[in-house]
Amino acid sequence: RRQDVLTVTPWLAPIVWEGTFDPEILDSAYRPLNLTIGVTAFAVGKYTRFVRRFLESAERYFLRGYQVSYYIFTDSPQGLPPVQLQPGRRLVTVPIQKYSSWQEISMRRMEAINQHVAEVSHREVQYLFCLDIDMVFHNPWGPETLGDTVAAIHPGYFDVPREQFPYERRSSSAAFIPEGEGDFYYGGAVFGGLVKKVYEFTKTCHMTILADKANGIMAAWQEESHLNRHFLSHKPSKLLSPEYIWDDRKPKPPEIRLIRFSTVNKDYKEVRN
Amino acid sequence: RQDVLVLTPWLAPIVWEGTFSRDILNAQYLQKNLVTGVVTFAVQKYWFFIEGFMRSANKYFLAGHHVNFYLFTDHPERISHLQMAPENHLFVIPVQTGSRWQDISMSRLDIISSYIQSQFQYEVDYLYSMDIDVQLLAHIGVEIIDALVATISSWQVTPQHENTADGTRPEAQAALPEGQGDFHYTASFYGGSVPEVYKLTRACLEGLMEDRENGFEMAPWHEERHLNRYLLHHRPTRLLSPEYYWDTEL
Numbered sequence: 249r250r251q252d253v254l255t256v257t258p259w260l261a262p263i264v265w266e267g268t269f270d271p272e273i274l275d276s277a278y279r280p281l282n283l284t285i286g287v288t289a290f291a292v293g294k295y296t297r298f299v300r301r302f303l304e305s306a307e308r309y310f311l312r313g314y315q316v317s318y319y320i321f322t323d324s325p326q327g328l329p330p331v332q333l334q335p336g337r338r339l340v341t342v343p344i345q346k347y348s349s350w351q352e353i354s355m356r357r358m359e360a361i362n363q364h365v366a367e368v369s370h371r372e373v374q375y376l377f378c379l380d381i382d383m384v385f386h387n388p389w390g391p392e393t394l395g396d397t398v399a400a401i402h403p404g405y406f407d408v409p410r411e412q413f414p415y416e417r418r419s420s421s422a423a424f425i426p427e428g429e430g431d432f433y434y435g436g437a438v439f440g441g442l443v444k445k446v447y448e449f450t451k452t453c454h455m456t457i458l459a460d461k462a463n464g465i466m467a468a469w470q471e472e473s474h475l476n477r478h479f480l481s482h483k484p485s486k487l488l489s490p491e492y493i494w495d496d497r498k499p500k501p502p503e504i505r506l507i508r509f510s511t512v513n514k515d516y517k518e519v520r521n
Numbered sequence: 522r523q524d525v526l527v528l529t530p531w532l533a534p535i536v537w538e539g540t541f542s543r544d545i546l547n548a549q550y551l552q553k554n555l556v557t558g559v560v561t562f563a564v565q566k567y568w569f570f571i572e573g574f575m576r577s578a579n580k581y582f583l584a585g586h587h588v589n590f591y592l593f594t595d596h597p598e599r600i601s602h603l604q605m606a607p608e609n610h611l612f613v614i615p616v617q618t619g620s621r622w623q624d625i626s627m628s629r630l631d632i633i634s635s636y637i638q639s640q641f642q643y644e645v646d647y648l649y650s651m652d653i654d655v656q657l658l659a660h661i662g663v664e665i666i667d668a669l670v671a672t673i674s675s676w677q678v679t680p681q682h683e684n685t686a687d688g689t690r691p692e693a694q695a696a697l698p699e700g701q702g703d704f705h706y707t708a709s710f711y712g713g714s715v716p717e718v719y720k721l722t723r724a725c726l727e728g729l730m731e732d733r734e735n736g737f738e739m740a741p742w743h744e745e746r747h748l749n750r751y752l753l754h755h756r757p758t759r760l761l762s763p764e765y766y767w768d769t770e771l
Binding site: 258262264270277 | 530
């Protein structure tokens, strides 16, 4: 039981923190369902260097004991390191085009995920998580994370007033959120849900991204801005606390008892070139 | 709310006043174009409660939303003209449930599950079973709408406590194994999506029938005990706090 943090949203979606759930009860409810959970991650250009640590840590901590399909979207399938996987888990490489700028690559993720769900993953998995590749699992990530639509609270903004959320503030953008509105600031590095729901909201985000492109505007934080716009009008059914989307450069506050998934330290200039 | 438990260990929210925004929930409900039904029984002398129940439910239950009230009664002639809100519908369905309350209890579950199959599944998305001998005193809104919803009647705190509301015949089908059971749910107000309510009522009915076949004379709390047993193995996706429960004996 946690009394130091908010554990239920005003629309009655649970916010998952260490101490709010019993892993055994959840496991006993989810294991019999024989689920396969999918993970998408984009390893484009120099980002292939993050794949090994991502996968190795996932094998140790991500939905351990469940069937998992990793869909690694990459422009260099041969450049991926071989990683030993547990039984019931598989790796699928999804070839994608490399775009000219990292912003473009970032924004095209929604389209790529959406297309892939339509063509492949809807048949193979029941739940899908879309994660950034330049991150590592440090602690268990279990079935407490499963839900219809799942978003994660950005570590930089979970204890900050909403006026400071870096929403897109230009009204000409389709991702515009006016002052005085907004529930949380969700991070683009972690989102997911039922595969059908992921299909729907990646399509919506892709459409709003295209609308902006047609108007010659790019949202402040690329698809993260569009994701926040979407989740304002279509509230997620489950929220993950920043334990599930941490930034190691930040000092750990007392509310964060456990870091489950966090960024790898890197030189942004070098990697994004 | 920091004074109460608002989330179960399986991450189902527990609904208390102050934990939710009805505005946000109303907007979501309307977005999805949902229809909710209420099923209630007024059998034998319970016809007396119809007017009070219907008047208060009409006013306070999902006010402003489209609700179908399905009233099963063996005294359809006793129903005075009830003024319904424009968005609500009342369906009075005559039934014969037998004179023994044991049969009535089983009949309720039987009726609910068979009517779900034949009718309700085509008319509503969510269905709630409510006892008729209550009057709503305040708004009950769309915060109750979720896949499988049960109302806490009393606080059975830790798994170490044996559930004292269980009867004295532990061999009966619905006896909870010692050390299990967290919350105790009331049979007077539960519901959820139509498929989930169907599964629940069928399971409870089958449990009661099996008890009867094994020669267990039914006690008044047996329906509730089967409900609790089912919900132990199929955990509710949302719990209503005791604010939503009225003990008519209090």
